[in-house]
Amino acid sequence: MTRFQEDAIRSGAPREAKTKAALETDERKNQTSKDQDAEFFIQRYKDQKALVKERLEIGYRRNGYKELSGHQVGPVREGGLRSETLKSKAGQMFVASVPRAQDLRSNWGKGTLEKLRQKLLALDEPYIEGNRKFLGFIRIDTDRVWNSVEECSSFYRLLARDGKIACEPHFLVGLKLRDGRFIRPHAIWLLPYGSAVWNEPGKDGWRRGPVDLFHSVYFGLCHALLEAGADAGAPATSQQVKCPLSPEWHTLCPQDVSFPTLSEHAEYVEVNHTRETLLRSAASVQSGMGIVQSNEIFNALQKWAYAVLANWHFSGDAEFVAAHKDERMGAIVDRLHVQLEHAVGSSELKLKMKQRDKLPLLIAKVAEYAVAAWSPEKAQQSKKNRGAAMHMVEGLESLKERQSVGGRYAAHKNAERAQNAIENAMKRLSNSGIAITKANLARESGISRPTINKYWQTLAK
Incomplete structure (x- = not known):
């Protein structure tokens, strides 16, 4: 062996030993990190079990004031579980219509939903998400503020009596203020056991027909509930709903006997509506304007909205690109709302309006719909503007x-x-x-x- 080879071996030995020691150190660090993670999850599980035990023993307790549905609400105290205290078959069915604990998402507001991994605790939160893979209920989001719970209940009772809807909803869920007003309740119809709609496009055996029927019934119910402020712009299959079992809401159970299937619902409602035509009708009904005036304004607002969105996209507007990438559609809607207000203010359209206080409602509906419907691909294609001549054919039967x-x-x-x-x-x-x-x-x-x-x-x- 040459002296050079000896030196190489000797100089390499310490480096080998050092590398081995470093690996052992890294292993110990990784193991420590894993142990800490395990301890964290074990402790979190114990804490949640303790919260569940406390919830079952003393009931629901929330101190202080929080904001809910745009209002400050005070402390809440409620014993027992809503699924039991409502004494409603629908209450038990709703528990079954949401995902299992590990997949169940809920939140205090409409923002990002989170997984609590405890079904009981998730059902206490104001907003919850049903099973998106198997649609077990129909939720209609309404914007009307009722003078009382009874006024709201009576509205649905008359619709069912007159055959406009198959039956009263199983739940009306909203905020009840001290003066008795019932704020923007969600109307919920549960589908009977075994009738949930499979909603996993792309899976073997999946059929589009039932999902299309679900959309048709959803839009039909929106049409029937226009006077209740039904929001046809809300996604039909999102299943994000004001939780009827949350102590934070006032929950009404109008009926607990009839559970129609989708086909049975379709026998009562008009199933030929689209989101855009419904939004136009809603703009007319809910703003109190005639169909001619509201539709002309809707057309102008929609044209401006698409122009603004196209300009933001094709000019690479940083705020728009970032919000779109992060799927913060609410931020885009809010910004578009402001732009449309400016557009109206600098146009002759404002001079034609007799009910300026209703303009924000029309702008809100157009902004929400435009953001959901617009895409760069559609912007480069000619697209039918459905409902644009609705006000011109009003009353014509032939x-x-x-x-x-x-x-x-x-x-x-x-x-x-x-x-x-x-x-x-x-x-x-x-x-x-x-x-x-x-x-x-x-x-x-x-x-x-x-x-x-x-x-x-x-x-x-």
Whole structure:
């Protein structure tokens, strides 16, 4: 062995020993970290079990004031479990309609839902999420503030009596104020055992039909409940609901006998509605405006909303991009709401309104719908503006009359688009120093010569 080889071996030995020692140190650190994690989860489990034991023994207790549904609410004391104290079959069914403890998500507000991993504690929280894979109930989010619980209950009772809905809801869940007002209750219909709708697209054996029927019934109920402030903009299958078993809410059980299937619900409600047409109808009913005025305003707001969203997207607006990436749609809705208010303030639209105090309601509905419906792909495609001529066909029963009105409306919109295209072409030609002739306009705009001739006198002025 050469001296060089000896030196290499000797110099390598200590490094080997050091590496081995370092590995052992890392192992000890990892084991310590694992032990600490295990201790944390064990302690958390013990704490939760203690909370469950205390909850069962002394009931629900919350001290101090908190904000709920836009109102400050005081301390709450309630004994027992709502699933038992309601003495309702629907209460037991609701427990079965939410996921198992390890998958159950709940929260104090509508923000990010969290897993408590204790079903009893999760059911005490104001907001909870049902089983999204198997839809066991229909939830309608309403925005109306009722003068009393009885006024609200009577509204649903009359709808059921008149055959507008299959039956009264199994739960009405909202905040009851000291003056008796019932604030924006959720109406909940439970589906009978064995009738939950499988909602896992892409899985083998999954069928779209039942989910489509669920959406149709949902929109049909929204239409029936327009006067209750039904929010058709809310996702049909989200299953995020004001928990009827939470002591924080006032829960009413209008009936506990009839549990219709989706098909039975469909026999009573109108199942041919879409989200956009419902939002237009809701804007008219809930704002107190006529269909003509509300629909004209809705059309203008929707046009502005899509233009704002497209501008934010294609210009790479940092705030919009960040919010969209983090799926903070509420932040985009709030920002769009402000932009639409500014747009209305600087337009002639505001001068036409007699009920300015109702404008925020229309803006809110358009902003929420536009953010949910808009996408970059759709922005680059022509898309039907469903319901845009709703106010023009109101009261017309025959198909021939409605088609005639629709034809005139389409012709008017086509003429408007042609004029806009010609005007834009004239501006481009002028900016480029090119003579504005009919031939040049036809080439620049892509509009036919006969159409150019039709509008030449008007646009040449």
